[in-house]
Amino acid sequence: MSVTAPTITSFLPPHRTLMGPGPSDVPQRILDAMARPTIGHLDPAFTDMMEQTKTLLRYAFQTENKLTFPVSGPGSVGMETCFVNLVEPGDKVIVCSNGVFGGRMLENVKRCGGVPIVVEDAWGRAVDVAKVEAAFMAHPDTKILAFVHAETSTGAQSDAATLAAIARKHGALTIMDCVTSLGGTPVLIDAWGIDAAYSGSQKCLSCTPGLSPVTFSERAIEKVRARTTPVQSWFMDLNLVLGYWSGEGKRTYHHTAPINPLYGLHEALLILAEEGIEKAWARHRTMHEALKHGLEGMGLSFLVPSDERLPQLNSVLLPEGIDDAACRARLLNEFNLEIGAGLGALAGKIWRIGLMGASASQKNVDTCLKAMAAVLAV
Numbered sequence: 001m002s003v004t005a006p007t008i009t010s011f012l013p014p015h016r017t018l019m020g021p022g023p024s025d026v027p028q029r030i031l032d033a034m035a036r037p038t039i040g041h042l043d044p045a046f047t048d049m050m051e052q053t054k055t056l057l058r059y060a061f062q063t064e065n066k067l068t069f070p071v072s073g074p075g076s077v078g079m080e081t082c083f084v085n086l087v088e089p090g091d092k093v094i095v096c097s098n099g100v101f102g103g104r105m106l107e108n109v110k111r112c113g114g115v116p117i118v119v120e121d122a123w124g125r126a127v128d129v130a131k132v133e134a135a136f137m138a139h140p141d142t143k144i145l146a147f148v149h150a151e152t153s154t155g156a157q158s159d160a161a162t163l164a165a166i167a168r169k170h171g172a173l174t175i176m177d178c179v180t181s182l183g184g185t186p187v188l189i190d191a192w193g194i195d196a197a198y199s200g201s202q203k204c205l206s207c208t209p210g211l212s213p214v215t216f217s218e219r220a221i222e223k224v225r226a227r228t229t230p231v232q233s234w235f236m237d238l239n240l241v242l243g244y245w246s247g248e249g250k251r252t253y254h255h256t257a258p259i260n261p262l263y264g265l266h267e268a269l270l271i272l273a274e275e276g277i278e279k280a281w282a283r284h285r286t287m288h289e290a291l292k293h294g295l296e297g298m299g300l301s302f303l304v305p306s307d308e309r310l311p312q313l314n315s316v317l318l319p320e321g322i323d324d325a326a327c328r329a330r331l332l333n334e335f336n337l338e339i340g341a342g343l344g345a346l347a348g349k350i351w352r353i354g355l356m357g358a359s360a361s362q363k364n365v366d367t368c369l370k371a372m373a374a375v376l377a378v
């Protein structure tokens with residue numbers, strides 16, 4: 001007996017306006033780039049494109065780090081790549097937890113056999129740098145400080161420059177999650193002295209999901225080289241991945257790179273370079289101000305204090321008596337607009353309105369304000 005062929009036709013997705021916590025709107029120019037012919041992943045034309053992608057990524061990260069490349073996998077794989085390579089069994093790691101993504105870092109440290117020292121802060125607030133300093137004083141043998149620069153679950157931004165300086169003073173390396181900050185607010189890897197950072201393609205870079213730009217300092221690479229135990233992940237072991245990404249003329253097969261998605265990332269980074277990164281940061285700020293003005297005009301208020309707020313992720317408190325799911329369903333069905341719900345402890349309490357990458361536009365701000373006014377009947 002054979003299984004009957006299903007009668008399914010091609011999938012034609014609806015046209016949405018994406019103003020959630022990612023993915024953000026993907027410009028047609030990027031989608032067009034991804035539709036170009038697939039070539040071999042060891043083809044010299046492809047490896048030239050990879051070299052350009054690394055150069056463009058160094059600009060996005062504001063770093064000279066040689067080891068800067070996109071991991072084949074979503075931001076979560078970039079995260080794991082940082083932790084599995086840098087955390088060895090027994091390493092003390094100070095983990096800052098002020099939202100969902102800090103919690104994931106903690107889970108990574110535990111799974112790598114590290115000894116986590118958790119610095120807790122309220123959801124919706126930046127990491128308290130004084131608590132981190134105190135944690136280092138109490139645990140001078142700490143090897144790594146891990147923190148989320150832009151907590152997408154709450155919309156809070158932490159002071160990465162100060163956190164990295166504290167870690168350095170105490171002789172520790174830093175791992176920074178900049179999934180939501182890269183391309184949206186300043187991420188200054190070299191100026192801040194960050195040792196390992198991971199991001200994602202689908203937030204302020206406005207590419208499709210599935211790639212994770214990462215960057216590692218020389219100090220981080222030294223720690224990986226000095227490991228006495230092998231990295232427990234074969235796929236993410238930097239020593240092996242490097243044979244492909246930096247083979248310098250003699251690249252060896254590690255895994256088949258996601259060719260067409262990488263065309264997309266190349267185009268997305270090119271768009272960022274053409275605009276100029278400072279201009280991109282300023283645009284996110286300006287659009288945030290416009291959105292904030294409109295939302296506050298409707299009586300909505302923000303979860304995060306203004307000096308700790310991310311322009312690209314706006315968390316607003318749900319007004320009394322509003323049905324969370326029903327409102328978001330109306331936004332989607334009547335206005336083709338996606339916004340984000342609250343996560344974890346903030347589920348049902350906030351909405352997360354993203355202004356990431358191409359979604360940080362006046363057109364999107366206008367669409368959002370009009371739709372919100374309709375569903376809130378203000």
Ligand SMILES: *Cc1c(COP(=O)(O)O)cnc(C)c1O
Binds near residue numbers: 178200
């Ligand atoms: C989205 C996000 C991630 C995870 O990225 P995925 O591509 O969904 O795996 C990690 N950290 C932060 C802060 C994020 O916003």
